[in-house]
Amino acid sequence: MELLTLDELRERHSMKWTRYPADVLPLWVAEMDAVVAQPVIDAVMTVLTTGDTGYPGRDRLLQDAFVGFAWDRWGWQVPFSSVSVVPDVMHGIVEVLRASKAQRVAITSPVYPPFRAYPEQEGMDVVDVPLTDAGRLDIPALAAAFEHVDVMLLCNPHNPSGVAHTVEELTALLDAAHAHGVLIIADEIHGPLTSVRADTAAGGSVFTPVLTVPTEAAVVTVTSAAKGWHLAGFKAGVAVHNDAAAPLMANLASHVADGVGFVSMVAHAAAFREGRDWLSAVQRHIDEARDVFGEALGDLIPDAHLAPADATYLAWVDFRDxxxxxxxxxxxxxxxxxxxxxxxxxxxxxxxxxxxAGFARVNLATRKDILVAAVTQMSEALARG
Ligand SMILES: Cc1ncc(COP(=O)(O)O)c(C=O)c1O
Incomplete structure (x- = not known):
């Protein structure tokens, strides 16, 4: 995994590196400051140099790559027929919401802002069932809310906190969803990005794909390689459903699958199939970067609190003290x-x-010296203020 220097990063055209003036260290939007995995570069270069840049064929390249990855990594046996392609994760979620004809949608704040904004833009009512103070799903409150919502958007692992919901939590959630006929739409885009340390403690992946938990509730999981392999610029995703959600998925408009570009599929498929060593390096980096950032905070801003995270390269920092x-x-x-x-x-x-309120989200997918420089500048600002 190759991380770019500040000078190289300042040449980028992406959102992270262009939103703010050049004297600002950007530690915000979920992009990585890394070069893309070599197998992804090779796969994309091959289609570019051969002009194989037309419409996707019928070979289910991305679907099959995801099925292989899910089995190898999580022992999740995804039936081939239950995977479809979507233009990206959030468009996939919106299309499933549309197909469900949901009126009321539960979310669990604090959560990735589009979880509220996108259903509201579709004219749906959002019912917020905040996480507990410990950052966990509030199952009794969700069960109560399920009496009057149609859908719940589940973020697993959770953005911004990096909490991976446990099998017990997911089981209780699915039982409540089944009891009330609530559809669960799970966003598992951060699933590959688990902490090596948390995985070791869990004796396997600390992240549990919700569809590996047996249930009769209708569930659709939407995910992609965009976060794990830094491919946000290659829009693509997959939606996986269980049998209970099959009638709903049959309602998806045909333009949904047609909205994915072939080259994006090639990039995501190469990541899932051949980008596994690269992903391991990213996982190791995240643990180290979280340590470095946490130590710098401890030394320089000791009243800031950094919760340990199971997954994601995001740090959710409590600045209230x-x-x-x-x-x-x-x-x-x-x-x-x-x-x-x-x-x-x-x-x-x-x-x-x-x-x-009182928190901020920090992106750790960058060089460690950039993280230390940021915390140093922050502590100097506090000393001046
Ligand atoms: C939880 C979550 N879902 C979805 C996305 C965006 O994915 P996409 O660009 O595929 O819609 C992000 C991006 O940061 C995210 O954190």
Whole structure:
């Protein structure tokens, strides 16, 4: 895994590196500061240099690559016929929501902001069932909400906290969903990005794909290689459903599968099939980067709290106890203070919904020296403030 230098990164055209002025260290949107895995480069180069850049054929390249990956990594036996391609994860979720004709959708804040925004833009009512103070699914509250919602959007592993929901939690959730006829749409895009340490403690992958938990509830999982292999610029995804969700998936409009570009499929398929060593290197880097970032916070901003994460390269930081030299708190949105006074950009906690006040989300998929520089600038800003 090759991480780029600051000078190289500043040449990028992506959202992460162009949103803010050049004196800002961007630690926000979920992009990696890495070069793409060599097998992905090779696969894409092959189709480019041979002009094999037309419409997708019938060979189910991406679907089959995902089935192989899911089996090898999680022992998840995905029936070939239950996988379809979608334009990307969030479009896949929106299309499944549309097909479900849902009126009311449950989410668990603090959560990835489109989970609220996209259903609302579809005219649906969003019912927020916040995570517990420990960052876990509040199963009794969800069961109560399931009496009057049609769908729940499950983020597993959870963005922003990196919590991987346990088998017990998922079982209880699915029991409640089945009892009330609620469809579960699971976003598992961060599933490959588990912490090596957490995996070792769990004796296997700490992440449990929801569809490996037996259930009669209708479940659709939407995922892709976009986060695990830094392929957000290659829009593609897969949706996997169980039998109970099959009638719903038959309602998906045909333009959904037609919305995926062939070259994107090639990139994601190569990642799932041949990008496994690269993914292992990313996982190791994330553990190390989280340690380095946590140690820097501990040394320089000891009142900031970094919760351990099972997965994702995101860090969800609690700044509620942090004070500036003049004794001021950082308020609802600490990212505002740090952008203005430390020239470090993070995702604002409040954008993840209630429960995000006083927090910020930091992207650890970068060089360790950049993380240390960011924390140093942040502590200097606090000392001046
Ligand atoms: C939980 C989650 N889902 C979906 C996405 C976006 O995926 P896509 O670009 O495939 O819609 C992200 C991006 O950060 C994410 O964190």
């Amino acid at each position: 942090v004070r500036t030299a003049s004794g001021a708190t950082l308020g609802q949105d600490p990212s505002e203070f740090f952008l203005k006074h430390a020239r470090v950009a993070m995702n604002p906690g409040p954008s993840f919904g209630p429960g995000g």
